[in-house]
Amino acid sequence: MAGEILEYAVRGVPIGCVFALMAVGLVLTYKTSGVFNLAFAAQAYTSAVVFYEVRKEHEWPLLPAALLAVVVVAPLIGVILDRFLYRYQRTAGSLAKLITSLGLLVAIPEIVRLIFGSGSKKNPPALWWVKRTDDFLWPQGSRFVLDAGQIATLAFTAIAVTGLAIMFSRGGIGLRMRAVVESPRLVQLQGIDASRVSLASWMLSSLLAGLAGVLIAPLFAQLNSLDFFTLLVAAIAACVIGSLTNIVATFIGGIGLGILQAELAGFLPTDSILATGLRPGLPFLVLFGLLLFRRSARTSHEVTDPLSGVDPPPPPPAASLRPSWMTMGTRVFAVTVAVLGLVLALFVLDEFWLSVVTSGVVLAVVLLSIVLTTGVGGTISLSQAAFAAIGAFTTAQLTTNFNLSVLVAMVAGALVAAAVGAVLSLPIIRLAGIYPALATLAFALMFENVLAPLSWVSGGATPLTVPRPLVGPIDFAGNRAFLLLSVGILAVLSVAVIMIRQGTTGRFLDAIRESEPAASAVGINPIRPRLVAFVAGAGVAGFGGGLVASFNGQANYAANFTFYLGLVWLVLVITAGFRSVQAAIISGIFFYVLPQLLDRLFRWPGNYLTSNPEVSGVTKSVLDFIEPEWSLGVAFILFGFGALTYAKHPEGIIEAQTTKSIRKVLGWIDKARGKGPTPASEQLVTQVGGGR
Amino acid sequence: MTAGNAMLGNGQIGSVLVANHIDKRFEGIAALSDVSVHLEPGELVALIGPNGAGKTTLFNCLSGVLRPNSGQILLKGRDLSGLAAHERARLGLARTFQRMELFGSLTVREHLFVAHRAQRRGASLWRDLTGRSRPTPQEREQCDAVLELVGLGDHADRPAHSLTLGTGRVVELARALVCDPELLFLDEPSSGLDHRETEHMGTVLEQVRAERGTTILLCEHDVAFVERLASRTYVLDCGKLIAEGPTAEALASPQVRTAYLGAGAA
Incomplete structure (x- = not known):
C-alpha cells in the first residue's frame, strides 16, 4: 500500500x-x-x-x-x-x-x-x-x-x-x-x-x-x-x-x-x-x-495605480449627451431599420441566407444573457455557453422523454439553468476582482469535460432531437415562421433587459459598480442585485439554448455550446459594448454572417482561376494560396482581435461610435446656427475633477 | 482631563449611539484600544486627532465596514454587532467618506433617488419588469427638499464625475441626508477643500442642523472648523481617547497640546 x-x-x-x-x-x-x-x-x-x-x-x-x-x-x-x-x-x-x-x-x-x-x-x-x-x-x-x-x-x-x-x-x-x-x-x-x-x-x-x-x-x-x-x-x-x-x-x-x-x-x-x-x-x-x-x-486584488488620478474621467454615456429630440429620432430610426431588415429577410433572402440570419437572431437571445450578467450585473462570466447548453439539454430531455411541448420545455430549461446559476452564484458573487471570471471558467470547463458527456445530461454521444414549436394551429416548422418567432422572443427579452437596466435593480448595480462602499453606506445590499442579475442571466441563456436546439433540430453540444464558442461570444459582445442590447443583437447576427461573407470572398480567387485558366506566375500562386476553409478561422481571429479595443473603449465600439457621431452632429448644428458651443458639447471640454 | 473610561462608557438611556470599549487590531498593531464614545440626540460632536490616530478606523468600525475585535455598539439601544454596513445604514446610520465616493455616471438627483429607494423600498425585479420603478412624486419631493437644503439645485442634473471636489462633498452630504438618518458620520468633509469651499460646507452644515436637528459625528483635521460647529469633542491619539469634553476645554487640555505639538502639527 x-x-x-x-x-x-x-x-x-x-x-x-x-x-x-x-x-x-x-x-x-x-x-x-x-x-x-x-x-x-x-x-x-x-x-x-x-x-x-x-x-x-x-x-x-x-x-x-x-x-x-x-x-x-x-x-x-x-x-x-x-x-x-x-x-x-x-x-x-x-x-x-x-x-x-x-x-x-x-x-x-x-x-x-x-x-x-x-x-x-x-x-x-x-x-x-x-x-x-x-x-x-x-x-x-x-x-x-x-x-x-x-x-x-x-x-x-x-x-x-x-x-x-x-x-x-x-x-x-x-x-x-x-x-x-x-x-x-x-x-x-x-x-x-x-x-x-x-x-x-x-x-x-x-x-x-x-x-x-x-x-x-x-x-x-x-x-x-x-x-x-x-x-x-x-x-x-x-x-x-x-x-x-x-x-x-x-x-x-x-x-x-x-x-x-x-x-x-x-x-x-x-x-x-x-x-x-x-x-x-x-x-x-x-x-x-x-x-x-x-x-x-473576497477582497479585491484590483491593482490600482496611486497616480491613476491623473487619468481623465471616463467619457459620459452617449445617451446623456444628446438632446431628447435626437433620442427620439434614433429610436424611430432603429425600429425602422429593424423592421425593414426583418421584411428584407422574410421576402428577399433565399433559404440559405434566411437560416444564417435566423441563427444570428437565435444566438442574440443567448447573447442577451451576457448583457444582463456582465453588462448590467458587472460579473464577468465565462459560463454562459454552459448555461445555454443546460437549457438545450433540459428542453431535449423533456420533449424526448416526456413529450412536453417545446415552448414549455424551453421555459423549464430556463428555470433549470437559472437554478444551476443560483447554486453557482452563491460562492462566485462574493468573489472580487478577476476571481469570478476564473471561477466561471473552471465551471464551464468542468461542465464540458465531466458533465456534458454524461447520458443523463446530454443524452450521450448522439445528440437528442428537439422539434420546432407548434402552438395550436400555428406551426413554426418553416424557417420564415421560426424567424418571426425568434424575433418576437428577442424583442420581448430585449425590452425586459432594458427595463432591468433602467429600473431600480440597474440603478443599484450602477451604484455598486461605481463605489461599493458608498452603495452599502446608503443601504444597498452589495451582493443581492448582482446575484439577481447573474441568476436572471443564466435563465435567459438557458432559454436561448433551448431556442438554439429547437432551431437546429437537436441539442448538439459540440456544434453549438462549447466553452470555446462561449469565449468567442463573450469577446464579441464585450467588443461591441456589453452594456447595450444592440450589441447583443448585432454580435449575434455578425457571428454567423461574417464567416459566410468571408467564405464568399475566399472562394472568389478559386472561381476566378477556373474561369481564367490562362493566368500564370505570381498571381496564380497567390490566388491558389487562398483557401475557402479559412473563413471561420479568419472570422474568429477578427473577433478575438476585436477584444483588444476594450482597453481603449470599455464602453464598446458601438457606444464609442455613437458618442463620436453625436458630437459631430451637435457640432454641425452649432455651426449652422452660427452660435458658440451648446452646453452639451461644452460640458465635454470643461469636465474637471471627481472622476476616478 | 483624562480619559476615565468608567465615566465615558456610560451613555444614557436616550443616547443615539453608545460605543463601549472598542478594540481593533490589524495584524498585531492596535489601531483602537478601549475606545468608548456616546452621542446624544441633536448633538454635533467632533472627533479629532493627528494623522494615524485611528479616526477613520473608528468610523469604519461604527458603520460596519470593519469588525472590531471586541466592544459593543448600540444604536438607539439596539446592538449592531454582526450587522453588515448596508444593514446598519437601513437602521439609520449614514456616512460620508474621506476619499470621495460618488457614483460617477449618475447625476446628482439620481444619487438621491438611489439612496432614498435603498432606504425604503429596495429593488424588485418584478417592479422593474412591470415598469413601476420610476421615482414616485413623494420621492421626488423629498429629494428636491434635500437638494434645496444643501443648495445643490443648480447641479441636480449634472453627472457626478463632472463636479468639483467641493460640490462633490456636498453631494455626499445630500446623499446621506436623504436617508433621513438617526445619526450622520462625516469623515473629514473639509479635506482637500479651499478656504471658500470649507466656509460653504460649514454654512451648509449649520443649515442642516438648524432645519433637521440631525445628530452628527464629525471627524475633522481643521480645528477652526471644529470650534465653529461642535459642542463636544473627542480627541484620539495612537488609538486611545486622550481627551473628551466641551470643545474649547478638550482642545485646551495638556494631553492634546502634547499630542499635536509632539506630532509637529499644532
Whole structure:
C-alpha cells in the first residue's frame, strides 16, 4: 500500500511540474504587469505545434528544434504581446487586461491553425533524444520507471527552477518587478525603465508557458488547443494556492495537484463514475474549493495605480449627451431599420441566407444573457455557453422523454439553468476582482469535460432531437415562421433587459459598480442585485439554448455550446459594448454572417482561376494560396482581435461610435446656427475633477 | 482631563449611539484600544486627532465596514454587532467618506433617488419588469427638499464625475441626508477643500442642523472648523481617547497640546 502511494506520487510529479511551470508564468506576469494572461494556454499550444512541426514533420535534431520552439518562438510571442499590446494598457484595470487575454486566447490558436494547417498532429514527440516517448525508459526494471517525456519534464523543470532562483536572488530585477506592479508611473519617476522590467517578465513567463506546452504535449494522443485550456485550469488552481502572488507556494501547489491527480487515478476503480468524473474534474474542484474557503479571494486584488488620478474621467454615456429630440429620432430610426431588415429577410433572402440570419437572431437571445450578467450585473462570466447548453439539454430531455411541448420545455430549461446559476452564484458573487471570471471558467470547463458527456445530461454521444414549436394551429416548422418567432422572443427579452437596466435593480448595480462602499453606506445590499442579475442571466441563456436546439433540430453540444464558442461570444459582445442590447443583437447576427461573407470572398480567387485558366506566375500562386476553409478561422481571429479595443473603449465600439457621431452632429448644428458651443458639447471640454 | 473610561462608557438611556470599549487590531498593531464614545440626540460632536490616530478606523468600525475585535455598539439601544454596513445604514446610520465616493455616471438627483429607494423600498425585479420603478412624486419631493437644503439645485442634473471636489462633498452630504438618518458620520468633509469651499460646507452644515436637528459625528483635521460647529469633542491619539469634553476645554487640555505639538502639527 505504502509502496503504491509512493509509486503513484512519482508518476504524478512530472505532470505536476507542467502545471507548476505554467502557473509560475501566470503569477510572474500578473505580479509585474497586472495581466492574468489566460492566453498562456494558447502560447503553450503554439510552442507545442512549432516543436511538432520541426521535429516530426521536418525531422530536425532535438537541440535546434527545442531552441526554436521554446527559446525563440515562445519569448518572441511574449515580446510581441508586451510591445504591441499590454504596454499601452499598463494603467488599465486588471479586468480590461483579462479581457484582452481572452481575445488572444480566441485568436492565437486560429492563427496557428492558419499557419500550420488544421490537419491532425498525432503522437507529439517528447523533448528528448528519442523518436517515441517509450523508446527511452529509466530506471529500467524498477517499479518507478519513467518514460522519456516524464524524464524530460523533470530535467527541464529543474533547470528552469534553478535559473529562476539565481535570477531572483541575485541583483534587483525581482525588486524592480515588484515596484512596477505597485505603480509603473512612480517607478519611472524613480528613474527605472518600467517597460524594460515588464518586457523581461513577459519574455520569461512566455518561455515558461512554451516549455510547459512542449513538455505536456506527449501526454495527448494528438495536439488540440482545447486540451491546453484544461491545463490552464490546473495552473489557475495552483496560482490560487499561492494567492496569485507567492511564486514558491504556487510551484509547490502545482506539483501537489499533479500528485493528487495521479493518486486518484491509481486508487479509484477504473470503471466507476468517480474515476471518469472526479479525476478529470479534480483541478476544477480544487479551484472551486479554494475560492470558497480563501478569504483573500473576497477582497479585491484590483491593482490600482496611486497616480491613476491623473487619468481623465471616463467619457459620459452617449445617451446623456444628446438632446431628447435626437433620442427620439434614433429610436424611430432603429425600429425602422429593424423592421425593414426583418421584411428584407422574410421576402428577399433565399433559404440559405434566411437560416444564417435566423441563427444570428437565435444566438442574440443567448447573447442577451451576457448583457444582463456582465453588462448590467458587472460579473464577468465565462459560463454562459454552459448555461445555454443546460437549457438545450433540459428542453431535449423533456420533449424526448416526456413529450412536453417545446415552448414549455424551453421555459423549464430556463428555470433549470437559472437554478444551476443560483447554486453557482452563491460562492462566485462574493468573489472580487478577476476571481469570478476564473471561477466561471473552471465551471464551464468542468461542465464540458465531466458533465456534458454524461447520458443523463446530454443524452450521450448522439445528440437528442428537439422539434420546432407548434402552438395550436400555428406551426413554426418553416424557417420564415421560426424567424418571426425568434424575433418576437428577442424583442420581448430585449425590452425586459432594458427595463432591468433602467429600473431600480440597474440603478443599484450602477451604484455598486461605481463605489461599493458608498452603495452599502446608503443601504444597498452589495451582493443581492448582482446575484439577481447573474441568476436572471443564466435563465435567459438557458432559454436561448433551448431556442438554439429547437432551431437546429437537436441539442448538439459540440456544434453549438462549447466553452470555446462561449469565449468567442463573450469577446464579441464585450467588443461591441456589453452594456447595450444592440450589441447583443448585432454580435449575434455578425457571428454567423461574417464567416459566410468571408467564405464568399475566399472562394472568389478559386472561381476566378477556373474561369481564367490562362493566368500564370505570381498571381496564380497567390490566388491558389487562398483557401475557402479559412473563413471561420479568419472570422474568429477578427473577433478575438476585436477584444483588444476594450482597453481603449470599455464602453464598446458601438457606444464609442455613437458618442463620436453625436458630437459631430451637435457640432454641425452649432455651426449652422452660427452660435458658440451648446452646453452639451461644452460640458465635454470643461469636465474637471471627481472622476476616478 | 483624562480619559476615565468608567465615566465615558456610560451613555444614557436616550443616547443615539453608545460605543463601549472598542478594540481593533490589524495584524498585531492596535489601531483602537478601549475606545468608548456616546452621542446624544441633536448633538454635533467632533472627533479629532493627528494623522494615524485611528479616526477613520473608528468610523469604519461604527458603520460596519470593519469588525472590531471586541466592544459593543448600540444604536438607539439596539446592538449592531454582526450587522453588515448596508444593514446598519437601513437602521439609520449614514456616512460620508474621506476619499470621495460618488457614483460617477449618475447625476446628482439620481444619487438621491438611489439612496432614498435603498432606504425604503429596495429593488424588485418584478417592479422593474412591470415598469413601476420610476421615482414616485413623494420621492421626488423629498429629494428636491434635500437638494434645496444643501443648495445643490443648480447641479441636480449634472453627472457626478463632472463636479468639483467641493460640490462633490456636498453631494455626499445630500446623499446621506436623504436617508433621513438617526445619526450622520462625516469623515473629514473639509479635506482637500479651499478656504471658500470649507466656509460653504460649514454654512451648509449649520443649515442642516438648524432645519433637521440631525445628530452628527464629525471627524475633522481643521480645528477652526471644529470650534465653529461642535459642542463636544473627542480627541484620539495612537488609538486611545486622550481627551473628551466641551470643545474649547478638550482642545485646551495638556494631553492634546502634547499630542499635536509632539506630532509637529499644532
